[in-house]
Amino acid sequence: MSINRGRLRWQCRRAFLELDLVFARFLERDFDRLTDGQLADLEDLLRCEDHELWAMVNGSEPCGNDRWKEMIGLLRQQ
């Protein structure tokens, strides 16, 4: 079954502002171009706790899962 883009778009709403801003940029710039495979990676990444996610995005913690690396890279891009 294919992943609903609207659901993932909504689940990019996070608990604090820093992540909301990073995801807003990502949704505007990258989201519509993602392949089904990339969407599945994003879905997996979105299950992370927000503090862990932010630490990976801001570079204070390494990304521990190969599957997330591409998405973290896109989120970090300015």
Added chain:
Amino acid sequence: MNVAKRTFDAVIVGAGGAGLRAALQLSESGLKTAVLTKVFPTRSHTVAAQGGVAASLGNTTEDNWHWHMYDTVKGSDWLGDQDAIEFMCRKANEVVVELEHYGMPFDRTDNGKIYQRPFGGHSQNYGQAPVSRSCAAADRTGHAMLHALYQRNVRANTQFFVEWMALDLIRDADGDVLGVTAIEMETGEVCIFHAKATIFATGGAGRIFHSSTNAFINTGDGLGMAARAGIPLEDMEFWQFHPTGVFGAGVLITEGVRGEGGILRNASGERFMERYAPNLKDLASRDVVSRSMVTEINEGRGCGPDKDHVLLDITHLSPETIMKRLPGIREISIQFAGVDPIKAPIPVVPTAHYQMGGIPTNYKGQVVAPKDGNPNAPISGFYAAGECACASVHGANRLGTNSLLDLLVFGKSAGESVVEDFQSGDLSLKPLPADAADVSLARLARLEGQKNGESVFEVGLEMRRTMQKHAGVFRFDNLLKEGVARIKEVAERSRRTEIKDKSKVWNTARTEALELDNLIEVAKATMVSAEARKESRGAHVRDDSPDTAEFPNGRKDNEWLKHTLWYSEGNRLDYKPVTMKPLSQDVEPIALAKRTY
């Protein structure tokens, strides 16, 4: 139209700290409880709270609740209700210890007790010395609290409706509250949640401002629903701002940056704080720094093409110092200002942080409104807690760590009140009016059918800019008057929003349009209430009400020691007295005094 109906003993809207604490009280009492939440509970904005939760446990330094009560009344600039403040401070130890028993991983002292640290505004012996009153779990107190409460709710069989958005409050001809309508994002279906008790715990609405530390989720849904249902909003002119938010993003730059030697500069590079606070300069108190920044901008000395911000400069610090002491701030600046602060200064403006006002409640968490001469008549079936509610414990200004305490104490208290009202037979499942869902269906139909309408983004942007300019951290009579006219225009535009995407399933454009309906109610309440209050008090600081011998800090108790009540219909204002009498006979009221630190 036929609308599906679900029936519960209680429905709670919002699954942050207050909603989860209230839900726990109900579920553990055996009530059939539904919690509606736009996002997964542990992704609520409570996660962002870092500071800690206040309780006079006295584990590190001597402490007692009388001192905490004094600090809170003083912090509120005497606008807080002393019965609710006594209640909160007396209950603090109980709710914190309970949380500990739920598995909250508080930091510990060497002998195993909850470690406590000092926090601004909290004191020993009525302002004599700082006290260690904040109980924290590293810098993730809110996160740990939500997880502990969520797990406990799962154990208690609380039923969660995740990714549901509540739309409107249902009231009958008596004005009693019978539940809410809500939309399931996954299907776009509207459903009535019919309940004997309804608790709102929807958090704040910081997104009304252009510069805000609040997450996108904080759209004041509970406040919008209450206002549309004819319930007043209390003290909405009082918003706490932080002086240094990243311009255009709102993200907080901690005071620690100025502590490390950061300097605020205007367009000509001048260190302007030397003029406003010759001794403390950039390290003056938050309100002084915020007002100075706004004065620089208002007088044309702001930076950038629109002269709408100032600069926070740390380029004179060594790169090693910045990398070592301020690594998080460097990353925030690079991410959100596009500036490496080692090389160039960070653009900053004051940023909205916390909403002191809200849906009026008493200390039991019952929503109250004026009726038949009683300014605080409970509305049957309706309760509220946390940032969306106004008990009022924060009055005109909140102390740090009192917000997490507020949501624990009043979340629990609202839950207890429901259980008591349930057991005493005061709550029953009243029949739904035939038109229970009509308002919501009409709103959705209007949005669906709107042609040649306004963009949700553009109207939202205009609202946020209007609020920032006209009702920001430092307020001016002419700007407020203009602001009232402008926000009414924006509100008119918001009635004609149009969305291009009409799909039913996971339609985020529709969700955002519905959120804007709520935000605009809060924006009107804030602007109209702020324009009317002709004094300075706590976080509401007016240029035309300065500190004088007659009116210390610009506060005018003879005329303005009262709560504002704003009604959506006609933007009508009413006022009610502040409760100066504590809850218990043997507790002395905290007498009015000038608020100085």
